[in-house]
Amino acid sequence: MSASSDKPVQLHTSPHLHQPLTVEKIMRHVVYAMLPMCAWSVYQFGLSVLMLLIVCTAVCIGTEHLICRWSGKPSTVNDWSAAITGILLALILPPGFPIWMAVVSAVFGVAVGKMFWGGLGFNVMNPALVGRAFAQAAFTVPMTTWVPSMAPGRFTQFIPSTWTPPLMVPRPIAEWLDQIAVDGFTGATPLALMKYNQESTETLALLTGTITGSAGETSALLILLGGLYLIVRKMMDWRITVSILGSAFILSGIFYWVDPTIYPSPFFTLFTGGLMLGAVFMATDMVGSPETAKGAWVYGILIGVLTVIIRLFGGLNEGVMYAILLGNAASPLISKMTQPRKYGALKKREAKA
Amino acid sequence: MSEMSTPSAATPPAMPSPLRLITTLGLIAMLSGFTIVLIYQVTLEPIARNHREALERAVFEVLPGAVSRANFTVIDQELIRLSDEELAAADLFAGFDEDGNLIGVALEAASRGYAGEIRVLFGYAPDREKIIGFTVLQSSETPGLGDKIETDPRFLANFEALDVRLDETGEALANPIQPVPEGAKTQPWEIDGITGATVSAVAVARALRESTETWVPLIFAHQDELAEESE
Amino acid sequence: MSATSSKDKPMTATTFTEGLWKENPVFVMLLGLCPALAVSNTAVNALAMGVASTFVLLGSSLLISLLRNLIPKQVRIASYIIIIATFVTAVDYIIHALSLELYNALGAFIQLIVVNCAILGRAEAYASKHKVGHALVNGFGMGLGFTLALVLVGGVREILGFGTLFGVSLFGAQFQPWAVFILPPGGFFVLSFWLVVFAAVRRNRERKEAAHGA
Numbered sequence: 001m002s003a004s005s006d007k008p009v010q011l012h013t014s015p016h017l018h019q020p021l022t023v024e025k026i027m028r029h030v031v032y033a034m035l036p037m038c039a040w041s042v043y044q045f046g047l048s049v050l051m052l053l054i055v056c057t058a059v060c061i062g063t064e065h066l067i068c069r070w071s072g073k074p075s076t077v078n079d080w081s082a083a084i085t086g087i088l089l090a091l092i093l094p095p096g097f098p099i100w101m102a103v104v105s106a107v108f109g110v111a112v113g114k115m116f117w118g119g120l121g122f123n124v125m126n127p128a129l130v131g132r133a134f135a136q137a138a139f140t141v142p143m144t145t146w147v148p149s150m151a152p153g154r155f156t157q158f159i160p161s162t163w164t165p166p167l168m169v170p171r172p173i174a175e176w177l178d179q180i181a182v183d184g185f186t187g188a189t190p191l192a193l194m195k196y197n198q199e200s201t202e203t204l205a206l207l208t209g210t211i212t213g214s215a216g217e218t219s220a221l222l223i224l225l226g227g228l229y230l231i232v233r234k235m236m237d238w239r240i241t242v243s244i245l246g247s248a249f250i251l252s253g254i255f256y257w258v259d260p261t262i263y264p265s266p267f268f269t270l271f272t273g274g275l276m277l278g279a280v281f282m283a284t285d286m287v288g289s290p291e292t293a294k295g296a297w298v299y300g301i302l303i304g305v306l307t308v309i310i311r312l313f314g315g316l317n318e319g320v321m322y323a324i325l326l327g328n329a330a331s332p333l334i335s336k337m338t339q340p341r342k343y344g345a346l347k348k349r350e351a352k353a
Numbered sequence: 354m355s356e357m358s359t360p361s362a363a364t365p366p367a368m369p370s371p372l373r374l375i376t377t378l379g380l381i382a383m384l385s386g387f388t389i390v391l392i393y394q395v396t397l398e399p400i401a402r403n404h405r406e407a408l409e410r411a412v413f414e415v416l417p418g419a420v421s422r423a424n425f426t427v428i429d430q431e432l433i434r435l436s437d438e439e440l441a442a443a444d445l446f447a448g449f450d451e452d453g454n455l456i457g458v459a460l461e462a463a464s465r466g467y468a469g470e471i472r473v474l475f476g477y478a479p480d481r482e483k484i485i486g487f488t489v490l491q492s493s494e495t496p497g498l499g500d501k502i503e504t505d506p507r508f509l510a511n512f513e514a515l516d517v518r519l520d521e522t523g524e525a526l527a528n529p530i531q532p533v534p535e536g537a538k539t540q541p542w543e544i545d546g547i548t549g550a551t552v553s554a555v556a557v558a559r560a561l562r563e564s565t566e567t568w569v570p571l572i573f574a575h576q577d578e579l580a581e582e583s584e
Numbered sequence: 585m586s587a588t589s590s591k592d593k594p595m596t597a598t599t600f601t602e603g604l605w606k607e608n609p610v611f612v613m614l615l616g617l618c619p620a621l622a623v624s625n626t627a628v629n630a631l632a633m634g635v636a637s638t639f640v641l642l643g644s645s646l647l648i649s650l651l652r653n654l655i656p657k658q659v660r661i662a663s664y665i666i667i668i669a670t671f672v673t674a675v676d677y678i679i680h681a682l683s684l685e686l687y688n689a690l691g692a693f694i695q696l697i698v699v700n701c702a703i704l705g706r707a708e709a710y711a712s713k714h715k716v717g718h719a720l721v722n723g724f725g726m727g728l729g730f731t732l733a734l735v736l737v738g739g740v741r742e743i744l745g746f747g748t749l750f751g752v753s754l755f756g757a758q759f760q761p762w763a764v765f766i767l768p769p770g771g772f773f774v775l776s777f778w779l780v781v782f783a784a785v786r787r788n789r790e791r792k793e794a795a796h797g798a
Binding site: 140141144 | 549
């Protein structure tokens with residue numbers, strides 16, 4: 001955190017009240033930064049996404065509160081971090097994801113991804129991503145069932161699969177799809193279209209988010225706005241975001257340059273899937289990322305490169321989640337290796353000689 | 354566990370002679386070898402029977418209507434009949450109905466799936482030039498996803514009548530087997546895939562394609578020979 | 585620490601029950617975790633693995649206890665391994681003869697019983713120091729404890745992963761399987777869940793005993 005100014009002495013007129021940047025305050029502003037995105041995704045997908053947002057947030061807060069109580073500690077839900085986990089999780093699940101599965105993923109994410117480690121600050125990985133990774137491994141088919149955005153009647157009715165009875169397979173949505181009559185809807189995200197059909201999608205559609213995908217990954221523009229707000233308020237490490245997006249852009253640019261018929265354009269890589277959301281809101285999670293400036297660059301480049309490699313050569317069409325989880329896992333090591341030299345200490349080689 | 358650290362009072366600290374050590378180990382090893390041979394002898398027959406029965410079940414499953422079978426191997430493009438004792442060397446199994454008419458030939462095929470090798474057995478009917486049955490012998494595909502190649506009735510319906518006609522030369526398939534995405538099947542030689550288990554479904558298609566390209570021309574040429582082999 | 589560490593002590597209930605609970609090989613001693621994780625994806629596989637291991641445990645305990653005064657200390661581990669390997673090979677053939685399906689499901693893990701430290705541990709720590717009766721009873725208890733642990737892990741994994749228990753459907757055809765529980769990570773999740781449960785129960789009991797004593 002570079003909260004303090006660069007000047008050694010600060011001159012201010014009275015009153016000399018200084019409010020320190022607390023965890024609680026940063027977290028609250030992260031929530032503010034995500035609100036436009038949430039509003040847009042509710043507008044796009046309607047009631048189902050609103051329900052997902054409410055349920056995930058409530059379950060994350062509830063799980064954290066209960067675990068705190070069971071372990072006889074004061075509740076930590078007031079630091080807003082559980083709310084962030086809930087919102088993020090809702091935004092990276094498919095819009096028609098059954099509520100009961102969302103509840104399971106949220107409980108798993110907060111319990112195993114965060115509280116078992118000792119709560120905020122001790123977890124290695126981003127809890128929302130742990131929840132999503134669990135959902136991906138447990139409920140693979142529902143996790144890859146997408147619905148069209150801007151469906152008519154989305155504010156008056158739920159996507160049928162949203163209210164699936166607990167433990168059961170999602171209600172079929174084929175009939176509902178026929179009823180809302182979206183022409184040529186294949187249920188494939190832009191990334192899947194690219195991977196399996198070599199079909200690209202227009203950059204403008206990707207920017208504004210009128211595409212198929214999970215609620216929060218569709219509009220790159222609003223994610224960037226949220227990120228800019230946090231960077232301006234110095235509540236986020238811009239190096240991580242820049243290095244992830246930059247390295248992904250450059251690497252996919254190289255592949256595109258080698259053979260544009262097989263590989264997608266770098267702009268496509270940048271604006272599809274969860275890369276933008278991951279780079280702005282998930283990889284930048286202060287707990288899971290390295291604390292040094294040099295480390296932040298290494299960490300960001302690692303995530304960017306891994307994402308592109310998984311997308312282009314892996315079995316999955318989306319790799320941001322695993323890339324960030326791997327980055328999270330590597331960040332203590334990165335932090336350790338990029339510690340700045342102590343003032344006055346000699347470099348190792350010089351010291352030996 | 355305090356037992357581990359307590360030295361046994363019965364053992365004297367002095368080192369026993371090497372001869373004693375070797376004899377003891379040798380005796381125990383002999384005893385062990387004897388026991389194993391005994392059990393091997395006793396279980397040999399049931400184990401062989403298990404394998405035979407499992408194979409027979411699979412052969413009859415992929416050749417609906419078959420009640421007896423004959424094993425063959427192929428050496429220099431010639432079919433050679435094998436007895437049940439030489440089962441391990443067999444390449445193909447002909448299945449016959451109650452009247453001794455040839456129903457078809459069961460063949461093995463294999464390829465790499467999502468998680469290791471997939472081995473399948475399929476039935477080929479030379480008179481109709483079609484694949485008429487299919488079963489998975491071995492696979493370690495992801496449960497709930499890739500293992501749909503064994504359970505999904507829609508996928509298995511592909512193999513009730515899959516076209517493997519030969520072209521005019523009689524040496525190659527007119528239309529090699531093609532995998533297509535789920536619901537996109539339009540031709541009798543296409544295999545409708547499984548959404549969410551693309552890799553496994555394509556692996557099955559690849560296995561069948563490779564196997565049919567090698568074996569179907571050969572079997573088709575020898576079908577009269579096979580038909581005469583029934584008991 | 586157990587009451588039966590001396591050779592001449594009479595057989596007590598603990599001889600049998602310590603393997604079930606107090607020194608459960610999987611949940612307390614954390615031995616034999618490899619089969620406990622690898623072949624516990626269904627309750628049937630877990631049960632078969634448990635029974636096979638119990639058989640090996642019984643057989644090796646019997647033989648090692650019988651031969652305990654004949655085997656010189658210097659070659660005891662080698663002798664135990666040969667004896668255990670013999671029984672493992674026997675089990676391997678027998679399962680192969682009984683059911684091909686079960687044999688394929690258990691795969692290489694039958695052969696790997698030979699390196700299950702729960703069994704060698706029993707041979708070294710108990711059977712080689714006790715009379716045949718004691719060794720058999722104790723080995724049987726340990727085997728049952730191992731089986732119990734495997735079935736507990738396998739049961740949970742099968743219920744969540746397939747919606748069945750011992751092959752009987754519990755939730756009907758519309759059940760959404762949690763694929764992750766059949767895959768290797770599921771083994772770790774469920775095992776750690778049971779470890780937490782066992783640890784909590786043990787701690788509660790100790791706390792009560794302490795309160796009682798004071």
